Amino acid sequence: MEITQRCREGRIPRCRNSGRRMGLLLAFLLITMIVCKGAVFAADAKPVNEGSGAGQEKAVAWFDFEKTSFALLTVAICGTVIICTELARRGKPFYVRPIAGLRAMEEAVGRATEMGKPMLFVPGIEDIKEIDTVAGLMILSNVARMAAEYDTPLEVPTSRTLVMTAAREAVQAAAIAAGRPDYYNEDRVYYVTEEQFGYVASVCGWMNREKPAACFFLGKFFAESLILAETGNAVGAIQIAGTAETTQLPFFVAACDYTLLGEELFAASAYLSGEPAQLGMLKGQDFGKLAAMVLVLAGCALATWDSISPRVKTSDGQNGSRRTQWITDTVLKGG
Amino acid sequence: MSKTVPVIIASLVGFLMIFAFFSPQLLWLRQTAEDWFAIITTIAMIYGGLTLCFHHLKKISDSEAGWGFSAVTLLAFGVTVIVGMLKIGVVPETARNLNHPWSGPFLQEGGAFWWIYQYLFSPVVSTMFALLAFYVASAAFRAFRAKNVEAILLLVTALIVLLGQTKDREITTLFLPAMTDGSTSYLPIADLTEFIRKTIVTSGQRAIMIGVALGVVATSLRILLGLDRSYLGGDE
Amino acid sequence: MSSSVTILDRLNVLDRRWIFLAMALAVAAPILLGIGSDESPSPPTKRLFDRLEELPEGSRILMAIDFDPNSAAELSPMALAFTRHCCLRRHKIYFVTTWGTGVPLLDATIKTVVQSEFGRGDRPYQYGIDYVNLGFVAGDAVAISQLTSDIRKARSQDMQGTSLDSLPVMNDVVSLQDMQLLITPSAGFPGAKEWVQYAGTPYKIPLAAGCTGVQSTQLFPYYPDQLVGLVTGIRGANEYESMLASKYPVPYAEMSKRPASLRGGPQRWAHRLMISLIVLGNAIHFANRYRRSSHS
Numbered sequence: 001m002e003i004t005q006r007c008r009e010g011r012i013p014r015c016r017n018s019g020r021r022m023g024l025l026l027a028f029l030l031i032t033m034i035v036c037k038g039a040v041f042a043a044d045a046k047p048v049n050e051g052s053g054a055g056q057e058k059a060v061a062w063f064d065f066e067k068t069s070f071a072l073l074t075v076a077i078c079g080t081v082i083i084c085t086e087l088a089r090r091g092k093p094f095y096v097r098p099i100a101g102l103r104a105m106e107e108a109v110g111r112a113t114e115m116g117k118p119m120l121f122v123p124g125i126e127d128i129k130e131i132d133t134v135a136g137l138m139i140l141s142n143v144a145r146m147a148a149e150y151d152t153p154l155e156v157p158t159s160r161t162l163v164m165t166a167a168r169e170a171v172q173a174a175a176i177a178a179g180r181p182d183y184y185n186e187d188r189v190y191y192v193t194e195e196q197f198g199y200v201a202s203v204c205g206w207m208n209r210e211k212p213a214a215c216f217f218l219g220k221f222f223a224e225s226l227i228l229a230e231t232g233n234a235v236g237a238i239q240i241a242g243t244a245e246t247t248q249l250p251f252f253v254a255a256c257d258y259t260l261l262g263e264e265l266f267a268a269s270a271y272l273s274g275e276p277a278q279l280g281m282l283k284g285q286d287f288g289k290l291a292a293m294v295l296v297l298a299g300c301a302l303a304t305w306d307s308i309s310p311r312v313k314t315s316d317g318q319n320g321s322r323r324t325q326w327i328t329d330t331v332l333k334g335g
Numbered sequence: 336m337s338k339t340v341p342v343i344i345a346s347l348v349g350f351l352m353i354f355a356f357f358s359p360q361l362l363w364l365r366q367t368a369e370d371w372f373a374i375i376t377t378i379a380m381i382y383g384g385l386t387l388c389f390h391h392l393k394k395i396s397d398s399e400a401g402w403g404f405s406a407v408t409l410l411a412f413g414v415t416v417i418v419g420m421l422k423i424g425v426v427p428e429t430a431r432n433l434n435h436p437w438s439g440p441f442l443q444e445g446g447a448f449w450w451i452y453q454y455l456f457s458p459v460v461s462t463m464f465a466l467l468a469f470y471v472a473s474a475a476f477r478a479f480r481a482k483n484v485e486a487i488l489l490l491v492t493a494l495i496v497l498l499g500q501t502k503d504r505e506i507t508t509l510f511l512p513a514m515t516d517g518s519t520s521y522l523p524i525a526d527l528t529e530f531i532r533k534t535i536v537t538s539g540q541r542a543i544m545i546g547v548a549l550g551v552v553a554t555s556l557r558i559l560l561g562l563d564r565s566y567l568g569g570d571e
Numbered sequence: 572m573s574s575s576v577t578i579l580d581r582l583n584v585l586d587r588r589w590i591f592l593a594m595a596l597a598v599a600a601p602i603l604l605g606i607g608s609d610e611s612p613s614p615p616t617k618r619l620f621d622r623l624e625e626l627p628e629g630s631r632i633l634m635a636i637d638f639d640p641n642s643a644a645e646l647s648p649m650a651l652a653f654t655r656h657c658c659l660r661r662h663k664i665y666f667v668t669t670w671g672t673g674v675p676l677l678d679a680t681i682k683t684v685v686q687s688e689f690g691r692g693d694r695p696y697q698y699g700i701d702y703v704n705l706g707f708v709a710g711d712a713v714a715i716s717q718l719t720s721d722i723r724k725a726r727s728q729d730m731q732g733t734s735l736d737s738l739p740v741m742n743d744v745v746s747l748q749d750m751q752l753l754i755t756p757s758a759g760f761p762g763a764k765e766w767v768q769y770a771g772t773p774y775k776i777p778l779a780a781g782c783t784g785v786q787s788t789q790l791f792p793y794y795p796d797q798l799v800g801l802v803t804g805i806r807g808a809n810e811y812e813s814m815l816a817s818k819y820p821v822p823y824a825e826m827s828k829r830p831a832s833l834r835g836g837p838q839r840w841a842h843r844l845m846i847s848l849i850v851l852g853n854a855i856h857f858a859n860r861y862r863r864s865s866h867s
Contacts, residue, residue, distance in 0.1 A: 164383070
């Protein structure tokens with residue numbers, strides 16, 4: 001009731017209202033597909049041993065019981081996240097710690113505007129199937145909105161065509177949302193090449209020629225991270241980077257002004273949107289971390305107990321199996 | 336509507352992949368989704384090639400800054416595509432085909448494609464990769480300064496690991512007396528490096544990886560439930 | 572006094588191109604002078620070396636060359652060293668790559684080692700009998716998974732288009748589970764991590780990896796349980812070559828056969844330069860602090 005009211009007032013985007021319809025449609029489509037496939041399976045099923053006439057059907061399990069513990073963990077984590085979202089939506093306040101790199105984004109856009117120079121946004125070098133790239137595109141949407149408000153040019157070179165298409169959509173919609181549809185220029189969001197260092201050469205060349213005032217590197221990066229960041233540093237740009245690739249984080253930390261470390265990249269879009277539901281999800285994530293900490297401590301305690309307590313000898317005088325073996329076999333391998 | 340349909344597709348396929356992971360019955364659906372992605376990516380590749388050409392042709396026609404680079408890009412792209420699509424091969428070894436000089440295997444040594452790979456592509460990308468050595472040096476010069484306690488820790492760790500990575504670690508042994516068994520005593524720089532890598536770095540990385548995994552779960556849920564549509568440009 | 576201030580001021584605004592020049596000299600001089608460097612073996616490298624030594628002659632080894640020219644400078648020497656060692660121990664080698672741009676590097680490895688060094692003599696390495704080039708298998712991680720369940724499903728022919736069934740080396744080989752060891756010098760995705768996830772760990776196939784220096788922290792958690800050995804960067808390759816040289820001095824003690832050892836010299840001088848730069852950077856930092864405090 002309250003949600004409907006808030007939707008009418010335009011405080012909640014339309015997706016809330018369409019969420020139920022979408023869920024129903026989704027469930028219907030899924031069930032239809034499963035039923036159809038079930039029918040195909042039944043039709044295809046042939047007796048394994050025709051001679052015997054027993055007619056055993058091809059048995060394909062509906063659930064892989066070896067993955068029970070993983071399924072339970074998935075349900076627990078997803079459930080916690082969804083519960084926190086729902087609580088946030090109902091008005092429960094959650095504290096979300098400030099992230100310096102995200103607060104600096106507006107400052108970076110402002111600086112570029114003052115200097116009258118363009119900005120660069122690199123959404124990583126991987127395809128849109130990588131969640132890091134999607135997270136980068138989510139942040140692009142927010143940065144593009146700010147850039148459109150200030151009318152500051154934003155260059156988005158991409159290394160994948162699908163990413164280019166999504167980035168164009170994001171920038172265009174951000175320009176419309178900012179009330180500046182004329183801001184969107186298709187030529188500023190373009191495809192370069194899928195070759196890692198060919199892409200780097202092109203982007204660094206552009207940076208050296210145009211001297212951008214701000215550079216954003218948010219997505220999945222590999223060895224090119226330091227070359228991009230050092231070039232940005234050399235041209236005097238304020239730089240904000242973020243990646244979940246742990247091997248590249250040290251390079252960004254060394255060469256950029258602000259770095260979003262791992263999970264902060266994924267939290268960025270929710271943080272920038274300021275929507276209670278999305279912030280609630282961040283809190284759900286925190287509960288997941290708490291659970292991980294408890295599990296790590298429990299694991300350490302068990303391993304310590306296992307190593308300090310005397311081992312039972314087998315009949316041939318050898319040391320018996322680990323005391324924690326049953327946990328590995330029963331819990332981690334799903335029964 | 337233009338945003339609702341993609342959200343439905345994303346949700347449908349996303350949930351499907353999750354269910355299919357746990358249910359062998361749905362494996363075919365997962366494989367079908369993967370096949371579709373491969374098909375879409377292939378089509379997108381053609382689209383990417385066309386976009387690349389239009390983008391650079393426009394730059395040349397508008398005489399924008401750096402249009403010469405666009406001309407080089409188009410030339411390189413055109414030549415590689417022609418050589419690759421026509422499969423210009425080497426002179427065949429069998430007597431029957433000797434009169435058809437370019438009809439041999441096109442990836443074999445001596446072929447046009449091989450030549451492009453060996454003498455253009457390979458040296459250019461290796462050079463770009465080699466630039467890392469220069470950038471690492473300038474970043475190290477600037478970043479590792481003892482400004483506060485954390486920076487001092489970073490600095491000391493970096494020095495130990497750098498020293499431990501080369502045979503120079505053995506220089507630290509020169510002024511120390513030999514062990515009683517006759518072997519050279521040494522400062523455990525190599526051991527320290529291993530300890531830093533295996534214990535400190537690995538534990539830190541695992542902590543970040545757990546955070547990343549949870550972040551991936553939350554972001555995926557936001558997308559699958561349609562709560563966050565900013566990657567599609569918002570809710571309009 | 573004034574001259575020292577001038578030096579400090581100059582150092583404060585030091586053009587990074589001087590650093591680039593110093594690095595160029597530190598790398599180029601040892602290369603031009605042929606200054607190499609040996610390395611004493613670390614346990615992860617030694618473990619792989621020992622494993623290859625222990626395997627009986629004729630064991631089946633899969634060599635996955637999963638890198639491209641970008642990282643060839645770092646990984647190619649170890650690929651050559653692994654292949655040499657396999658040939659010296661007369662193992663059967665199955666070459667494959669999951670990187671499209673890795674095919675020429677795979678060919679180069681075969682040509683440099685198997686054909687040039689072991690293709691002649693009393694017992695020459697023969698194609699189809701002692702080794703096979705399976706070439707590029709498309710599909711990234713899925714390709715690894717397919718190879719693990721059925722090699723012929725992933726590739727029914729070798730690189731030259733010959734049916735795998737007609738090659739004696741493929742007799743009794745159905746999947747990667749028939750291999751005694753998988754070795755993958757790899758640079759990224761798909762790479763060692765995927766080989767662990769889709770082949771080594773689920774099917775308990777012994778797996779060893781080589782990787783770039785940057786990747787080592789990502790792969791160390793897999794050693795020693797999921798990886799029987801881990802060779803990291805030029806240093807690791809140098810360690811492997813040094814062990815090869817001490818075990819088989821003729822002809823592998825010659826520096827011309829040791830590309831990683833030759834690269835050890837430039838690497839050593841580059842590290843020394845970096846340490847000097849860090850020290851210099853801190854000297855500048857403290858000099859500035861001293862100057863600020865004395866002015867105030």
